[in-house]
Amino acid sequence: MIEDTVARPPMGPPPVRSWPALDLKGTEFDPVLEELMREGPVTRIQLPHGEGWAWLVTRYEDVRAVVSDPRFSRAPVPGLSVTRLAPHFKPRPGSLAFAEPPDHNRLRRAIAPAFSLRAVERLRDRARVMLDELVDGMLRDGPPADLIGRVLGPFPTTVICELMGVPEADRERMSGWVEDILFTAKGAAVTGRAKDEMYGWFEREIKARAAEPGGGEDILSLLGAAVAAGDISAEEAIGLVGPVQIGGEAVTNNCGNMLYLLLTRPRLRERLREEPDVRPRALDELLRYIPHRSSVGLARIATEDVELRGVRIAAGDAVYVSYLAANRDPDVFGDPEHIDFDRSPNPHVAFGHGPHFCTGALLARMEIELLVEMFLDRLPEGTRLAVPVEDIPWRRSALIRGPEALPVTW
Template sequence: MSEPTGTDEAGGPSPAPPPINDVRTPGPVVRARMLSGDVGYAVTRAAEAQHVLCDPAFSSAATFLPRAPAEPREPVGSSRVLFEMDPPEHTRLRRAVAQAFNRRRVEAMGAGIEEVVDGLLDETAAAGPPADLVQTLCAPLPLTDICELLGVPREDRYSFRGWAETIMALRGHSPREIDRARAAIQRYFADLVAARRADPADDLVSELLTARDREERITEAELVRLAITLLIAGHGPTMNQLARSVYALLTRPEMYAALHRDPELVTTAVEELLRTVPSVPVATPRLALRDVEIGGVPIPAGSTVAVSSLAANRDPALFTDPEVTDLGRTENRHLTFGYGPHFCVGAQLARTELRTALAALTRRFPDLRLAVPPEAVRWRTDSLFHGPVELPVTW
């Protein structure tokens, strides 16, 4: 879609719509440029955001059709992943994941996550200072945890990281490289599923196989795709959220010191950092299936509509002093994990990882600081996830 050239109230050319990741003022709805380059609508106020994320008039599935039409042309197919589905297909798969990825399983991972964090921080301490925390902590932690959850042997996790990063990067990799990485992960999980079918273990893939057998409509191919979705969705957002959170704390050293002094603060601090510096600033775009109105703004059928959690998280209707970062904030219904039927499946795991990592980091490295000026840190700008490329620190 080419960009519309409108006029402003004074009759002059209107400014180009801002990139979706930069929209941060609660609106309720503004024109914005999506990562794809298309111009669509950004929903920026909390109430309207929650509405869009629950209303079937806004389809996830239709967004992924080759030339997204106003009405889906085909039933939502089994070749899609959770993000790309609408009910009832979505409901069926989602139920299976929720059953397997339950609270008990995540709680049982708690001690293991602590152990992984401690091991990574031991290695960081032994090799530094300085260190790049993205490499030594933020990237390996979620990857190790998700591999643990899925039952992927640790020795395979470096190959996984390469594949997952290639698939998620929107630029910098040729379509061929992306296809190759997809195929490699696909093959790996097909083998893993076959191995668990022959010899079940206490892991998520084995549990999903049980769900598959209960819910016979889940195919083995869908199960492989679910595992891949969890791997990819469980890695990038958490890695970037941890890195963004540490950067935010180090650029406000009084906040880092407060966490060191009062470790109990970590639970609310993690939520406040999710609210103010979200690694996923925008939920997956939806397609309007009919003409609709959001917050008084008419949206034509076929428009791309994206919820900006970054902006909605600053809505004064929902948050007192929204621009203030208050690590002790208790009322914090941010939208960083989404809302409604597609609400993040891994929210509880991500929270546990973030709390464990920030608590251990502030405890073990009370004098941690950036090793470069804050403005020298490079940021990912071309990805679904927002975060520093490297985080050079010293102590």
């Protein structure tokens, strides 16, 4: 639906809508986003931090078009004060999140071997062993237990640290830094300090591995070798590695949302236990349905005038897309508010689309498969919530949505 601006006279701009940072409970769809979707395919928003306003694109077809169009670029964003959700915005130079082709392709190649299908499948058995150890300890200690604290929190952190090459002695610190970066209730000072300390740690590690490349297959070794070979700069390696580490936390919250749904909708859980063949389709449907994040992610900047759905987006304007809204587009997903394990095809964009499609999508999918399998097959059949639904605590002031704790008993 993206057309040249000369195609027809564009319509006037819609009003700017304030989108506050809502602390939502459960898997409730954001009511502000729901209103914006009803108002039109292209609206204007103002988020709690940064300056000015930005366009918001919500239709599935338009979202995929914008993120694949080089006229909408993330590269200028670090130098601007774009309206945003995060209170503390301090992107690192060389970050993959803000790079565009051909630099984006060059940076991504440096870590691609660690996220290939072969590498992820090679890690699966080791990941299953790590998960079994966590579950064995929880079952041994008996009910009640917090699924987040005992399993869903430590498992993805351990897996990404294993893939990253973070020594066991540093993993607890790394987990704390990621927590402070993603869950901003402690304030901008804490978030900023956590970023500085985490990136400082990565800087020292990558420098050491670049000085003595050893051919390791973990991400830090790959980056050290790439720096030593001159494929990427040390600054680019440091900017690249942080978001990869932080991304591991998304599995905790996404899977927390999924298990919450299965605990509160027993018919869904019963079907997955009785029909294991349905599970791959079910995971895609849960990925489509769950609220992955609060509000929106990273902006793009229009590099020239573009018309979208009859609206003129001027060069220099900030543009956000909502993958959450795209996954609820009724033109693509019939009855989108309904969880349908038989939905096929299911072309959800839970991992993004275009050049910035999630680097760790295969890894995240593998971890989610193991965690849901654990929930269905390893926990006692009578496992249930240990508290009333209304007493489950949810993340507050968070960039990523999910339960803070998921207490169960059996």
